[in-house]
Structure formats: structure tokens, C-alpha cells
Amino acid sequence: MSALLEIEDLAVAFRTERGEVEALSGVSLSVGDGQSFGVVGESGSGKSLTALAVMGLVPDPPGRISRGTIRFAGEKLDARAKARLRGREIAMIFQEPMSALNPVFTVGEQVAEGLRVHERMSHRAASARAAELLGHVGIPDPVRRLSQYPHELSGGMRQRVMIAAALACRPRLLIADEPTTALDVTIQAQILSLLAELQRETGMAVLLITHDLGVIAQVVKRVAVMYAGRVVETGPVVPVFEAPAHPYTRALLRSIPALNEDEVRLPAIPGSVPVPAAWPPGCRFNPRCELADAACTRAAPPLIAVAEDHHAACIRPFAA
Amino acid sequence: MFWYAARRIAASVPVLLLVTLISFSMMHLVPGDPAAAIAGSGATNAEIEAIRLQLGLDKPFLVQLATWFGGLLQGDLGRSILLNRPVWQAIVERLPITLPLALFALALTLLIGIPAGVIAALRANTWVDQAVTGLAMLGVSVPSFWLALMLIVLFGVHLEWLPTGGFVPFSEDPAAWARSMVLPSISLALLQIGLLARITRGTMLEVLRQDYVRTARAKGLPGWMVIGKHALKNVMVPVVTVIGISFGLLLSGSIVIETVYGMPGIGRLIANAIFGRDYPVIQGGLLLTGTILVLLNLVVDLLYAVIDPRVRYGR
Incomplete structure (x- = not known):
């Protein structure tokens, strides 16, 4: 499988009152054509920022891409190339379908406008196609929905509208940033299976960003675990989840409540992700890691192979 | 949209009525005798009386109010004293x-x-x-x-x-x-x-x-x-x-x-x-x-x- 999206050593820095602070430090990952790839991590780990950097939507100022390259289908992406591919080859959906849809335009308009701009469709043709797309993402009575406004729809329906708008120009890569976080559990499952189904049908690649490990396990083939602006572990989803090598991944997996256990306390990871300005030297997880010693504070550990196609950034990874 | 517009229009009617009522009360908010105030300090009693009659201030309050509203409905805002015209x-x-x-x-x-x-x-x-x-x-x-x-x-x-x-x-x-x-x-x-x-x-x-x-x-x-x-x-x-x-x-x-x-x-x-x-x-x-x-x-x-x-x- 050839790589569709290749991110290499990507760093994003923000200007603050106390100088420039790196919020993303050397992230590398590679998404194959038609593959589903998951990025997990707590809030503040830099997973959304990675997606925004691919889209060319990092708020600038104060942010900027300070290092690294992003390739899409072999082409190195600069700001101009990103602007050209946005909405056509690479589409994105967001966490809050309420605030991500414009309240003062109809659903039909928001799905159809991309078609008019990118494919130069007429008003009539774009509306007809928008209705088709809405029907396709499971919205009943799509023709009537065209003239409705976002506030007239439920959360799940709104996210379906977002998906329809994103898929309008048949992108090769869909970036889904926490697409189910704001939804009810039953709706979450529906949206996830819709995404999986659409992916099978269209053959597009999906980059799914979430803090929900359950979601990742359900829908993706490969995963990258992020912590404090770095990838700490990456590989196929089964070995990463069944035999995690990085202490952070292990701790993360342990903190999922199991339904069949009468555990009184959940083993939560103590502390929280530090802000970029306060990142510790060496391995950034070391202050929260139960196995850390002096060696862990010296240098940032590189990603090393712990098994075939399975890498972890830890100087003493758990053996598989 | 129709009902929204209808509600908005209906809501502005009482405000308009209030505006007309306040405009009318102007005359009666003047301390003392409005006719004397309008006529000015050097006016004779006869002049004050003439103004009182001209503005209908000799009539009961409610009659004055009715006259004012009646005039409004016909587009009559009264006569200017200085300019001597409607x-x-x-x-x-x-x-x-x-x-x-x-x-x-x-x-x-x-x-x-x-x-x-x-x-x-x-x-x-x-x-x-x-x-x-x-x-x-x-x-x-x-x-x-x-x-x-x-x-x-x-x-x-x-x-x-x-x-x-x-x-x-x-x-x-x-x-x-x-x-x-x-x-x-x-x-x-x-x-x-x-x-x-x-x-x-x-x-x-x-x-x-x-x-x-x-x-x-x-x-x-x-x-x-x-x-x-x-x-x-x-x-x-x-x-x-x-x-x-x-x-x-x-x-x-x-x-x-x-x-x-x-x-x-x-x-x-x-x-x-x-x-x-x-x-x-x-x-x-x-x-x-x-x-x-x-x-x-x-x-x-x-x-x-x-x-x-x-x-x-x-x-």
C-alpha cells in the first residue's frame, strides 16, 4: 500500500508573550491510500493541531509550521497546495456539529456550495447533488431538509450534514476530528458505522482523531498514540492495544472501565498533560510515569521498533 | 416568518400609542398654566385667554385627549403659534x-x-x-x-x-x-x-x-x-x-x-x-x-x- 499522506518531523510553534513555544514537536505518521488511521491522545496532546497543520488551518498568527514536511499523494504540500486541495482532495469534519455549521445558511446551501465552487456546478445541479448526498448519509426526506437550517436538526443529523458536505467533492482523505464526541452513545455508533461504510464504498482514506480508545478499536487499522506534542507509540491497532509497549499507552488502556469488573476505583493516570510551555526535558511523560528514572529526563527517546511494524518512543519499552 | 412579522407589528402598536400619549402630555407637564407659559411673561390676560381658547386648554382633560387623537387620525397635529400654520x-x-x-x-x-x-x-x-x-x-x-x-x-x-x-x-x-x-x-x-x-x-x-x-x-x-x-x-x-x-x-x-x-x-x-x-x-x-x-x-x-x-x- 502506497502512502497517501506522509507527515515527517512536523513541528508547530506558537508565539506567546514569553517567546515561541512548540506545541507539536517532530510528529511523523503515514496514512496509506484507502486506509483508516487513528490518532489518540488526551486533550492537549496535539492531535487536532496535526490535522489543522495538514489542512493549512493552523491559526497564523500566532501559530506557524516551524519544521517538517507534509506530502499528499507524493506532492509536498506548501500553503498554496493545501489551499488548492482543501475541500477537494482532503476534507475535514469537526467535533461540534452545531457550531461547525453556519447558523444563518440552509443545510442545502452548506452542502452545495463546495460543489459550485470546486466543480463549477450550476445552482440547480448542486442542489440536486446535495439532496443525493444527504440521502446517502442517511438523512430521511433529503429534499425537504435542503431548505432547513442547522438549528432545526438534531446533533446526529447535523454531523451527517457535515459528512455530506465533506464528501461532496469525493475527497481521497477525510480527516475526522472527534466526530462523535459531542453525540449520544447510540448516535456515536451510527455515525461511526456510517463513516466505515462510506469508506468502503468510496475507497477514501480516513484519519480519525479521538480521545476515545473504544472508537479507535472499532474502526481503524493503524493507530498513533500522541502525548504532549509527540507520537509515543504507533503500529497496527491490534498489537498496540493488546501489547502496548509505551507506559503511557498502557496507562491509557488501563483507565478504560471494564463492564465485567467490580473495580471500586479506576486506575487513572495521575496529573494531566502539561501545557506546551511547561514540557519537561527528556521523555515528556516522565513526571507521570511510574517507571521513570533519571535517564528518562536526559533526552527525548526516539521511536524504536518493539515488534515488526510496531514502534514506541521509550528507552525501556514493555516487551511484546 | 408571517407570524413573527405579525407579532412584531402588533407589539409596536402599544409603543406608538404611548408615544402619542407622551407627546400629548407635553402641554400638561408644563408647571403652572401652560397658556401663560406659552404667551410669555409680558402677555396680558386677554392674550393668555386667547391662547387658552386656541389650544382648547379650557376644556376638560379627556375632551382634549379625544380631540388630539381625533386630529391625529386625520393627520392634524394642531397649529403652530409662532408660524401661524398647521x-x-x-x-x-x-x-x-x-x-x-x-x-x-x-x-x-x-x-x-x-x-x-x-x-x-x-x-x-x-x-x-x-x-x-x-x-x-x-x-x-x-x-x-x-x-x-x-x-x-x-x-x-x-x-x-x-x-x-x-x-x-x-x-x-x-x-x-x-x-x-x-x-x-x-x-x-x-x-x-x-x-x-x-x-x-x-x-x-x-x-x-x-x-x-x-x-x-x-x-x-x-x-x-x-x-x-x-x-x-x-x-x-x-x-x-x-x-x-x-x-x-x-x-x-x-x-x-x-x-x-x-x-x-x-x-x-x-x-x-x-x-x-x-x-x-x-x-x-x-x-x-x-x-x-x-x-x-x-x-x-x-x-x-x-x-x-x-x-x-x-x-
Whole structure:
């Protein structure tokens, strides 16, 4: 499988009152054509920022891409190339379908406008196609929905509208940033299976960003675990989840409540992700890691192979 | 939408009634005898009595109220004491001065205020933003009489491009009419431009942070569409309110600008009436101003619903 999206050593820095602070430090990952790839991590780990950097939507100022390259289908992406591919080859959906849809335009308009701009469709043709797309993402009575406004729809329906708008120009890569976080559990499952189904049908690649490990396990083939602006572990989803090598991944997996256990306390990871300005030297997880010693504070550990196609950034990874 | 409009219109009826009631009460809020106050300190008893009879102040309160409302329904606002003619006529005569002035000033306000605010927001915290914000501040704080005088000195006296004042009716000489409007419109508009630019800038900055603007960018829409379509329509909701208030103030006439430029508009009519204790004209002016503001508010409310569909429900 050839790589569709290749991110290499990507760093994003923000200007603050106390100088420039790196919020993303050397992230590398590679998404194959038609593959589903998951990025997990707590809030503040830099997973959304990675997606925004691919889209060319990092708020600038104060942010900027300070290092690294992003390739899409072999082409190195600069700001101009990103602007050209946005909405056509690479589409994105967001966490809050309420605030991500414009309240003062109809659903039909928001799905159809991309078609008019990118494919130069007429008003009539774009509306007809928008209705088709809405029907396709499971919205009943799509023709009537065209003239409705976002506030007239439920959360799940709104996210379906977002998906329809994103898929309008048949992108090769869909970036889904926490697409189910704001939804009810039953709706979450529906949206996830819709995404999986659409992916099978269209053959597009999906980059799914979430803090929900359950979601990742359900829908993706490969995963990258992020912590404090770095990838700490990456590989196929089964070995990463069944035999995690990085202490952070292990701790993360342990903190999922199991339904069949009468555990009184959940083993939560103590502390929280530090802000970029306060990142510790060496391995950034070391202050929260139960196995850390002096060696862990010296240098940032590189990603090393712990098994075939399975890498972890830890100087003493758990053996598989 | 229909029911929303119907509710809004119904809601403005009691406000209009209140406005007329307050205008009517003007006469009775005067301490002591209104007839004596109108006649002035040197008046004889016979003169006071004549005024009392002319204004119907000798009749019971409720009869006076009924007469006032009856007159209103027939478009009769009473007779001016100073001008000795119907109040309505005096107002209508001055509309050809105040109305075009207000329209020109409004046009300037919209054409300059909104783009300036948008540009400042897009270039936030740069010299462009600072220049726009600074000029807007200046526009708001410079006294309009001073500005008017400076414009007269520059364009009227030194450059001699435009008349220093006075009003030429359109029917007499359209070109001279237009020239006579330029400086007063600018003087009137500057404060409004400053206000509108600041409101537009602030609202646009807020809208630019919204998720739907990011979505519009993620869709790959060109920048002018992201700003001019997705952001601007949301910006217009609060901005329309400000425009409504601005236009209301402009239509009520400006005493200062009309005086400096020697334009006999509605502002000066009301000012003269106040100085001459011409109560019927004051009443008429108050009624006119109040009605204009209520109607403009109604228009603003309806525009809200056109711009933002969420407004049509709920309320």
C-alpha cells in the first residue's frame, strides 16, 4: 500500500508573550491510500493541531509550521497546495456539529456550495447533488431538509450534514476530528458505522482523531498514540492495544472501565498533560510515569521498533 | 416568518400609542398654566385667554385627549403659534432638507463604516487596524460643530470647491442642490461612521473565531467567500441594530449641523419651537421622532429574522 499522506518531523510553534513555544514537536505518521488511521491522545496532546497543520488551518498568527514536511499523494504540500486541495482532495469534519455549521445558511446551501465552487456546478445541479448526498448519509426526506437550517436538526443529523458536505467533492482523505464526541452513545455508533461504510464504498482514506480508545478499536487499522506534542507509540491497532509497549499507552488502556469488573476505583493516570510551555526535558511523560528514572529526563527517546511494524518512543519499552 | 412579522407589528402598536400619549402630555407637564407659559411673561390676560381658547386648554382633560387623537387620525397635529400654520405643513416643508441629508449621511456611513470595520478586523493588531480604530475614535470624539466649521473653512473658504452653507432646492438647480448637501452629510456621517466601524470590527473579530468560519475554510472556499458570505452575514445581525439607531437619529434632524450650514431642516424647526415655546410644534416633533424610531425598530426586527432564521422561532 502506497502512502497517501506522509507527515515527517512536523513541528508547530506558537508565539506567546514569553517567546515561541512548540506545541507539536517532530510528529511523523503515514496514512496509506484507502486506509483508516487513528490518532489518540488526551486533550492537549496535539492531535487536532496535526490535522489543522495538514489542512493549512493552523491559526497564523500566532501559530506557524516551524519544521517538517507534509506530502499528499507524493506532492509536498506548501500553503498554496493545501489551499488548492482543501475541500477537494482532503476534507475535514469537526467535533461540534452545531457550531461547525453556519447558523444563518440552509443545510442545502452548506452542502452545495463546495460543489459550485470546486466543480463549477450550476445552482440547480448542486442542489440536486446535495439532496443525493444527504440521502446517502442517511438523512430521511433529503429534499425537504435542503431548505432547513442547522438549528432545526438534531446533533446526529447535523454531523451527517457535515459528512455530506465533506464528501461532496469525493475527497481521497477525510480527516475526522472527534466526530462523535459531542453525540449520544447510540448516535456515536451510527455515525461511526456510517463513516466505515462510506469508506468502503468510496475507497477514501480516513484519519480519525479521538480521545476515545473504544472508537479507535472499532474502526481503524493503524493507530498513533500522541502525548504532549509527540507520537509515543504507533503500529497496527491490534498489537498496540493488546501489547502496548509505551507506559503511557498502557496507562491509557488501563483507565478504560471494564463492564465485567467490580473495580471500586479506576486506575487513572495521575496529573494531566502539561501545557506546551511547561514540557519537561527528556521523555515528556516522565513526571507521570511510574517507571521513570533519571535517564528518562536526559533526552527525548526516539521511536524504536518493539515488534515488526510496531514502534514506541521509550528507552525501556514493555516487551511484546 | 408571517407570524413573527405579525407579532412584531402588533407589539409596536402599544409603543406608538404611548408615544402619542407622551407627546400629548407635553402641554400638561408644563408647571403652572401652560397658556401663560406659552404667551410669555409680558402677555396680558386677554392674550393668555386667547391662547387658552386656541389650544382648547379650557376644556376638560379627556375632551382634549379625544380631540388630539381625533386630529391625529386625520393627520392634524394642531397649529403652530409662532408660524401661524398647521404643524404638519411646517414639518412636511422641511422634509426635503432633512430626508436627503439623512439618506446621504446613511449611505456614507454604510459605504465607509462597514468596509473599514471589516478590514480592521482582518488586519487585527497591525498598523491598518490601528489607523482605522484611531480614526474611528476621532470620528466619535470630535465635536460635530467644530468639524463642520473646519470643513467649511477648508472646502468652502480656501479651496472654494463647495458652498459654505445654505440650501438650494432640488427643483431650482439640481447641481447646486447636490453641492449644498456634501459638507453637511459628511459632518453628520462622521460620528456614525466611527460608531459603525468599531461595532463592525468587534463583531467581525468575534465571528472570525467561530467554528463555522473554520469549516468554510476547510471546505476550500476562496477567502472572499469565507469573509464576505459566511462571516459577514453573521456580523450583520448586531450591525443592523446600530444602523437602525443611526438612521433614526439622522432622520430626527441635527440642530447643530443645520445651524452651522444654514439648512432650515427639522432639527432647526424643533429648536426654534423650543426657544419660542411653540408647544404644538414641539409636540409634533416629538411625535415624529418617536414614531420614526419605533418604525425603524420594527424594520430592524424584521431584518433580523431575514438574516438569522433562529429569530423567527422562539420569541
